[in-house]
Amino acid sequence: MLFREAISKRIIELCEKNNVSPNRLAELSTIPPSTLRATLNNNVLNPSATNIYKICKTFKISIKDFFDSDLFNDKDIEDI
Numbered sequence: 001m002l003f004r005e006a007i008s009k010r011i012i013e014l015c016e017k018n019n020v021s022p023n024r025l026a027e028l029s030t031i032p033p034s035t036l037r038a039t040l041n042n043n044v045l046n047p048s049a050t051n052i053y054k055i056c057k058t059f060k061i062s063i064k065d066f067f068d069s070d071l072f073n074d075k076d077i078e079d080i
Contacts, residue, residue, distance in 0.1 A: 001071070001078065003078070004039075004047060006072055010066060010069055010071050011040060011055060013069070028058045029054040031051050031054055031055070035051065036051075
């Protein structure tokens, strides 16, 4: 799995866990909906650390918690 795919899956996971739609997440996090949509569709090569931070803040989790997922196992992540 590509890193950007893992990011996308993790965001979707968090949305489902918190019962928040991607559109609502964009609104709450102040990330432009088009940017979040592009990230979720794996159209962003290198998702912004600032946007990941905003998502973490919205879900009231740390960045460490965001990446504390089996999705980010080194052996499963591919470059670009």
